[in-house]
Amino acid sequence: MLAGAGGLVLMASGALGQQVFKEIHELQPGEFTWHPERQPTGPVAVIVSLDEQRVHVYRNGVRIAVSTCSTGKPGHSTPTGVFVVLQKDRNHRSSTYNDAPMPNMNRLTWDGVALHAGNLPGYPASHGCVRLPLKFSALLFEVTHLGTPVIIADSHTAPAEVVHPGLVLSGYAEHEFEDVLATLDDKKHPADWALDDGYPISSMIASSYDAKIVVIENDREVAEGKLLWDGRPLGSHVYVLQGPHEGQKGMHWSALTYGDPAAEAHDLRRVRTEESFAADLRRYIHPGMIFIFTDLPLHPDSRSGRDFVIMS
Known part of the structure; x- marks a missing residue:
């Protein structure tokens, strides 16, 4: 069940999309930029800016694309927060809206929110999904994977690079770096998984409200621990683990802030656990x-059941 466009939307003006060379604020409905050569490799993160009606695509911390989009209309607003891609289907059809085609679908929740191709009238008009130009949605489909983070927010900042001097949530002596590397042996990045590989996608959430950290594999909570931190608000941050950083002997992360541009700067060293x-x-x-850092409580009002999402 996916909310979104009607059955004939892909015939509407601008729905196919057009790649252009323009400033972001000058993009017209259906237009997008696509420059993967700016950063050919690395983890991808997608940010949907509701205020701008734009989708920003970052790879390894570098923005490689921006597209116009259409999000949820009044009464069917697109939820804000942090999501991951739960399912991909190039030829999806809606089970709710008269078998409507929703090409290049990246599912964000099991109850109906996704990125997919659809009509772009120049304003929020969907039933909750994020509609994209058809050509752009096909390009995006090729670079996302199960577990790709998608942040939907009113505003955002560009990613920053962070190296934590340890594995995560703990310190260590430099001579132990080989032990840190050993924890990643035989663990592929989700971008290298086949859709039917069945690897669990791990995500961690640190909540200052609950003073705890939870670990989620796919849609199931598998571990919980105590959060130790400096007592100040954590802010709304998302960290994507890129892998080990040999030069600085630590873990290399790409960090994004969403929701509040004035939030405290990224610093993984603020948090620890037992x-x-x-x-x-x-x-x-x-x-x-x-x-994920959040100051929200970790209950169903801020995380939806079996979907991985922190609602903001």
């Missing part, structure tokens, strides 16, 4: 996993 839980975390960590 040693026993930090050791237990090693079994879940893999390149491409995401780690």
Whole structure:
């Protein structure tokens, strides 16, 4: 069940899309920019800016594309927060809206929110999904993977590069770096998975409200530990693990802030946990996993059941 466009939307003006060379604020409905050569490799993150009605695509911290979009109309607003791609279907059809075609679908929730091709009238008009130009949606489909983080927010900042001097949530001596590397042996990035590989996608959420950290594999909570931090608000940040950083002997993350541009700067060293839980975390960590800071409570009002999403 996916909310979105009607059955004939792909015939509407501008729905096919057109690649252009323009400033972002000058893009007209259906127009997009696409420059993957700016950063050919690395983890992808997608940010949907509701205020701008734009979708920004970053790879390894570098913006490679921007597209116009159409999000939820009044009464069917697109939820804000942090999501991951749960399912991909190039030829999806709606089970709710008269078998309507929704090409190049990246599912964000099981109850109906997704990125997909559809009509772009120049204003929010969907039933909750994020509609994209058809040509852009096909290009985006090729670079996303199960577990790709998608942040939907009113505003955002460009990603920053962060190296944490340790695995995560704990310190270590430099001579132990080889042990850190060993925890990533035989763990592929989700971008390298086949759709039917069945690897669990690990995500961590640190909530200052609950003073705890939870680990989610796919849509199931698998571990919980105590959050130790400096007592100040954490802000709304998303960290994507790129892998080990040999030069600085630590873990290399790409960090994004959403919702509040004035939020405190990225600093993974602000948070820790008890040693026993930090050791237990090693079994879940893999390149491409995401780690979220939030000041919201971790109950159903801020995380929807079996979907992985922190609602803001």
